[in-house]
Amino acid sequence: MKTPGDTGFAFPDWAYKPESSPGSRQIQLWCFILELLRKEEYHEVIAWQGDYGEFVIKDPEEVARLWGARKCKPQMNYDKLSRALRYYYNKRILHKTKGKRFTYKFNFNKLVLVNYPFIDMGSGRGVPQSAPPVPTGGSHFRFPPSTPSEVLSPNEDLRSPGMFSSVARRMGRGSVSDCSDGTSTNSELEEGVGGEDRGGVGPERAFRGLLHPRLSHDSLFRAYGGPGGLGRPPPGHRVHGDPMSPFPVSPLPGPGGLLGSTLSPALSMTPGSHLPYTPSPSLSPMLGSHFSFNPDDMKRYLQAHHQSVYNYHLSPRAFFHYPNIVVPQPHRPSAAPEKPITAHHHAPPMPHSHSLHHHQGEEQHPSPFKFKLQPPPLGRKQRDCTTSSTGGSSSSLGSSYAALGLLSNSSSVGPPKIKVEPVSDIESDEEVEVTDISEEDELLDDYEGDVFTPPHPTNGTAPTTITNLGAIAADDLDEDVFKTPAAPPMGPLTPSLLGLKSEPGQGPPISPGGTLCIPLKLRFKRRWSEDQKMEAYGEREEAEDKKVRAEKEVVEEPARRESENEEGPRRSPSMSLGAPPAQRRASSELQRATAQLSLENHGAC
DNA sequence: TGCGGAACGA
DNA sequence: TCGTTCCGCA
Numbered sequence: 001m002k003t004p005g006d007t008g009f010a011f012p013d014w015a016y017k018p019e020s021s022p023g024s025r026q027i028q029l030w031c032f033i034l035e036l037l038r039k040e041e042y043h044e045v046i047a048w049q050g051d052y053g054e055f056v057i058k059d060p061e062e063v064a065r066l067w068g069a070r071k072c073k074p075q076m077n078y079d080k081l082s083r084a085l086r087y088y089y090n091k092r093i094l095h096k097t098k099g100k101r102f103t104y105k106f107n108f109n110k111l112v113l114v115n116y117p118f119i120d121m122g123s124g125r126g127v128p129q130s131a132p133p134v135p136t137g138g139s140h141f142r143f144p145p146s147t148p149s150e151v152l153s154p155n156e157d158l159r160s161p162g163m164f165s166s167v168a169r170r171m172g173r174g175s176v177s178d179c180s181d182g183t184s185t186n187s188e189l190e191e192g193v194g195g196e197d198r199g200g201v202g203p204e205r206a207f208r209g210l211l212h213p214r215l216s217h218d219s220l221f222r223a224y225g226g227p228g229g230l231g232r233p234p235p236g237h238r239v240h241g242d243p244m245s246p247f248p249v250s251p252l253p254g255p256g257g258l259l260g261s262t263l264s265p266a267l268s269m270t271p272g273s274h275l276p277y278t279p280s281p282s283l284s285p286m287l288g289s290h291f292s293f294n295p296d297d298m299k300r301y302l303q304a305h306h307q308s309v310y311n312y313h314l315s316p317r318a319f320f321h322y323p324n325i326v327v328p329q330p331h332r333p334s335a336a337p338e339k340p341i342t343a344h345h346h347a348p349p350m351p352h353s354h355s356l357h358h359h360q361g362e363e364q365h366p367s368p369f370k371f372k373l374q375p376p377p378l379g380r381k382q383r384d385c386t387t388s389s390t391g392g393s394s395s396s397l398g399s400s401y402a403a404l405g406l407l408s409n410s411s412s413v414g415p416p417k418i419k420v421e422p423v424s425d426i427e428s429d430e431e432v433e434v435t436d437i438s439e440e441d442e443l444l445d446d447y448e449g450d451v452f453t454p455p456h457p458t459n460g461t462a463p464t465t466i467t468n469l470g471a472i473a474a475d476d477l478d479e480d481v482f483k484t485p486a487a488p489p490m491g492p493l494t495p496s497l498l499g500l501k502s503e504p505g506q507g508p509p510i511s512p513g514g515t516l517c518i519p520l521k522l523r524f525k526r527r528w529s530e531d532q533k534m535e536a537y538g539e540r541e542e543a544e545d546k547k548v549r550a551e552k553e554v555v556e557e558p559a560r561r562e563s564e565n566e567e568g569p570r571r572s573p574s575m576s577l578g579a580p581p582a583q584r585r586a587s588s589e590l591q592r593a594t595a596q597l598s599l600e601n602h603g604a605c
Numbered sequence: 606t607g608c609g610g611a612a613c614g615a
Numbered sequence: 616t617c618g619t620t621c622c623g624c625a
Contacts, residue, residue: 026615028617073619084618086608091617101606 029084030093030106032070036063051097053106060102 027035036042037055046063049056057063060078068076085104088094097103 026617071618076619080619080621082607083609083620087618089608096607 026071029067029081030088032067033063033085034106036066042066049103050100051105053108054097055104055106056100057102057104 033046033055036046037048045059045066046055046057048054057078060082064076064078064081067081068074085094086096089096092107094104094106097105
């Protein structure tokens with residue numbers, strides 16, 4: 001069929017429908033719509049209009065014709081096309097603007113946050129921040145392949161948010177059309193180039209961007225990099241404001257990567273989607289150097305939000321569509337070091353939600369945003385792994401992390417796994433995993449006044465975990481509320497303790513309040529039993545493991561029950577009981593270390 | 606004009 | 616999975 005280059009406009013890979021052969025992916029309708037929207041020659045047919053991301057199909061039949069031409073479907077008509085568009089409702093890529101005929105609205109939150117994950121908002125250095133921060137940009141961020149071999153592996157999901165490098169390739173080689181419909185041009189690359197920075201800087205301008213009625217896909221698309229590739233913008237290219245762009249500026253890759261600016265039209269489109277995550281300068285797009293969560297900023301930001309209509313929804317299934325949301329690597333673009341160091345910066349951890357919580361949630365009026373960060377649906381394998389390893393009592397967070405491949409690596413190779421334990425046992429996977437979005441949508445429509453609670457009270461978790469959380473939020477955050485029991489602030493040491501858990505059931509029990517409250521007696525017992533076990537390892541063969549475990553169980557069980565009696569329901573029995581010897585050994589060591597820490601920090605209890 | 610179910614194809 | 620096609624309904 002056609003190649004992505006057909007349009008003359010290079011969409012990211014994920015914009016194309018994977019076909020049997022790598023080169024025959026078809027563009028998706030929404031991409032096509034965007035394409036038309038950005039071409040002046042079609043402004044008489046379809047154009048941005050009104051609200052943020054809103055567009056009107058002025059000539060439905062013509063649009064249908066064009067679409068049909070593109071897809072080589074001569075029989076296409078608006079009725080059919082609109083049916084396809086309606087399917088986007090469910091997918092929350094689009095929604096209908098009620099009362100306005102032929103008028104639809106993009107959910108750029110979906111398109112941008114999810115599909116432009118690589119746009120790292122973290123380093124807003126020197127880039128106009130005229131749009132609201134996109135919460136998870138950094139979370140999804142995945143560096144473009146730097147070598148040809150990394151580019152678009154056939155095995156990779158072509159729609160992967162991270163796989164945009166091939167776009168650059170296409171952009172470089174031009175387009176090829178095998179179904180000419182007159183829409184193919186190669187001029188797009190230069191379109192809008194050279195515009196001036198109208199994003200401005202500072203919160204005021206940043207917020208102003210929210211109100212920009214028009215969105216431009218291309219601005220973002222260009223972020224994928226021109227012929228020069230990411231981080232190497234074509235000469236003459238710079239952040240600009242595309243006249244027809246809904247984006248105040250185009251987040252072109254700057255010296256520090258394309259990160260700097262990420263302007264997501266979505267921001268104004270989806271209630272509270274981004275906000276909860278923006279507080280983190282390290283993760284949010286515009287916070288880098290221009291934004292701070294002072295009351296004024298927040299107020300403006302919220303006001304801006306109200307300019308838009310929020311009546312569409314995102315689906316938790318989104319992650320299914322973008323399975324390649326990858327765990328961001330610790331490293332950051334070269335610009336990272338240049339990012340302003342703020343109070344929040346040090347531990348990228350959780351802050352996007354957490355810091356907001358501090359800024360907003362601690363006040364009389366909690367954050368107006370209520371988010372339920374739903375972890376992406378677990379793959380069966382991951383789910384099984386997670387649940388089995390945790391005895392089914394693992395918290396949603398732990399599971400979600402595992403689902404993201406952060407924690408639960410089935411492989412037994414390597415150091416003991418460190419798991420970020422949820423603060424509470426109360427929540428089950430089911431509670432947080434996927435909920436009926438239909439109801440939540442309503443909540444979001446009425447998001448104001450809601451409270452956002454941080455996904456995890458600890459602020460010392462690993463960056464990867466944090467960013468991952470962001471990744472989770474990226475997609476569904478605009479509608480999902482992360483329900484996490486409030487946890488009391490903890491000292492600098494506690495987080496690490498709380499967050500550390502060698503294996504389910506082995507680490508120190510964590511009270512629902514997040515406090516380390518394992519009875520001293522139990523701790524000693526455990527440690528003793530572990531010592532015993534360690535000795536056993538040195539003296540006995542594998543065959544005797546069971547015996548050791550039995551002994552251990554005898555020792556631990558009463559203590560555990562005692563513990564339970566004191567602290568209420570606890571997690572499933574120590575994992576070590578069923579863990580393979582090697583794993584047990586490793587976890588045992590970790591447990592010892594943990595126990596040691598427990599003792600040392602006994603005062604914190 | 607818009608919606609969404611259903612069957613179907615690639 | 617993403618439309619495409621058809622269709623009944625409001």
